[in-house]
Amino acid sequence: MLQVLSRPEPGPARVAGMSESTRVAGMLEAVREAAARDLRPVVAKVDAEGFYPEAALRAFGAAGAYRSHLPEGDRADLWGAIQASAAAGEHCLSTAFCMWCQDALAWYLGCSDNAGLRNGLGREVAAGTVLGGTGLSNPMKTFFGIEQIRLKGERVAGGYRVTGALPWVSNLGDGHCFAIVFARPEGRYAMAIVRAGQEGVSLVDGGRFLALDGSGTYGVQLRNVFVPDEDLLADPIDGYLKRIRAGFVLMQTGMGIGVVRACIALMREVERPLGHVNRYLDVQPDDVAGQLAALEAEVAALSATPFDPDPAYWRRVVTARLAASELAVAAAHHAMLHCGARGYVQTGAAQRRLREAYFVAIVTPAVKQLKKMLADMDA
Missing domain, CATH: 1.10.540.10 (Acyl-CoA dehydrogenase/oxidase, N-terminal domain)
Known part of the structure; x- marks a missing residue:
């Protein structure tokens, strides 16, 4: 322990x-x-x-x-x-x-x-x-009833032996490390740090993505990996998970905010050459900017108290994360419409932003998981 x-x-x-x-x-x-x-x-x-x-x-x-x-x-x-x-x-x-x-x-x-x-x-x-990654996509889904835990640990002298595989862990490379969550024999969970390159840890090609191929994403295989007690973040994880969960989710909003800002900039860039026709589109850059300002204000307020145990606070965090996903996708969609054909060419910034925005909506916790989490709270 x-x-x-x-x-x-x-x-x-x-x-x-x-x-x-x-x-x-x-x-x-x-x-x-x-x-x-x-x-x-x-x-x-x-x-x-x-x-x-x-x-x-x-x-x-x-x-x-x-x-x-x-x-x-x-x-x-x-x-x-x-x-x-x-x-x-x-x-x-x-x-x-x-x-x-x-x-x-x-x-x-x-x-x-x-x-x-x-x-x-x-x-x-x-x-x-x-540098390193998080390794928590699978456990985040496990804890909310979507997947089964993929890593299992067996208690041995001085630590655990961990076996299993994770399909995608990002920000990895030689000398990098990442966190894992594994099931203990009696069914509770522990969390630890593992290092790329240590005995029994293999990084494998995770496949090509529509975007985000430059994120150092690999499949990770763990074969009887020894995790010493010195590398345990928490054992068991119960109270620790509640301490880290708001930060894990809320810090993802930075991705969405960045994409939305870029999309507003793209719409403004084409106002001079295309404004005479873009003005007939239902959504204008000022509309998106107003939604972004409201999102940023909420995220800034939530960021000041990430250890707040109130269920109402956790609901606001999940809601803000969902809003960041939905606004990112909407902003990228409108940027594409504003840019037109110049955004649809292979080197166009608008089509890249559209591909990127969908990642904000599908990375764990994805839009569908966030909606399930909110529904579970209501139930």
């Missing part, structure tokens, strides 16, 4: 005399500069060739993108991390998704009672010197 060593210690060192809002503003400026320098030039390569933008991801870490949301005791604010991934998403959703993977991994580590793991690997992940 995981020994509870202490409550989480404060996050990364703070600069004396500097307000949190000033720190976040500085981080976001650095992220935007890194996005323009390291991401924008390779966006077409990411989309067309499945290029993994590792240099940009590490630059975002150096800018502080993966640490502003880490908890200090029972307090945390996710809004800075969400805005950072949205800034990358204005250029490339695949990269914003990788940032969410990194943010989620840092969140798991920062929320763990395992002080050794939190203060060792946790600091490296928060700095972007170690």
Whole structure:
């Protein structure tokens, strides 16, 4: 069993005399500069060739993108991390998704009672010197009655032996790590960190996607993998899952916000050449911008209290995540209509944004799962 060593210690060192809002503003400026320098030039390569933008991801870490949301005791604010991934998403959703993977991994580590793991690997992940993924798609579906758990663990001296396979885990590569949830023999669950390349862990080709091929996504096979107690995030997972779930879901809204911002920009770009006919379309960029502003205000408010145990708060989180999916798809649809044929060519930005937006709607928790979760709450 995981020994509870202490409550989480404060996050990364703070600069004396500097307000949190000033720190976040500085981080976001650095992220935007890194996005323009390291991401924008390779966006077409990411989309067309499945290029993994590792240099940009590490630059975002150096800018502080993966640490502003880490908890200090029972307090945390996710809004800075969400805005950072949205800034990358204005250029490339695949990269914003990788940032969410990194943010989620840092969140798991920062929320763990395992002080050794939190203060060792946790600091490296928060700095972007170690990259990695979440591995929670299957368990998130399992906990809401959609799938069966795919990983099983057997207790052995000093840890567990874990076997099973996950069809897709993202933001992976040589030297990367990721989280797993596995069933214990008596039916409860534990959560741990696993490293790509360790004995028994294999990354396999996960197939080509309509978009997001540059996200470092692989199938993962675990064959009798030894997971030492030192690498356990939580065992059992029950209370820990409630601590991390709002952050896991809410930070995904950054992807949607980034796509919507990009789609509004595309619609505005064609106002001068096509405005004389686009004005007859039912939805205009100002309409989408108004919906986005309302979504951002709600997400910012929810981001300030990610450990709120009130069921009404959790319902608002799920509702906001659903709204981000639906608005992303709608905004991309309207951007395509506004851009017309120039957006429909193979290199057109509008068709790329449409493909990307559907990912926001199908990544776990997908629209259908979110709707099921809300229905279950009502029941």
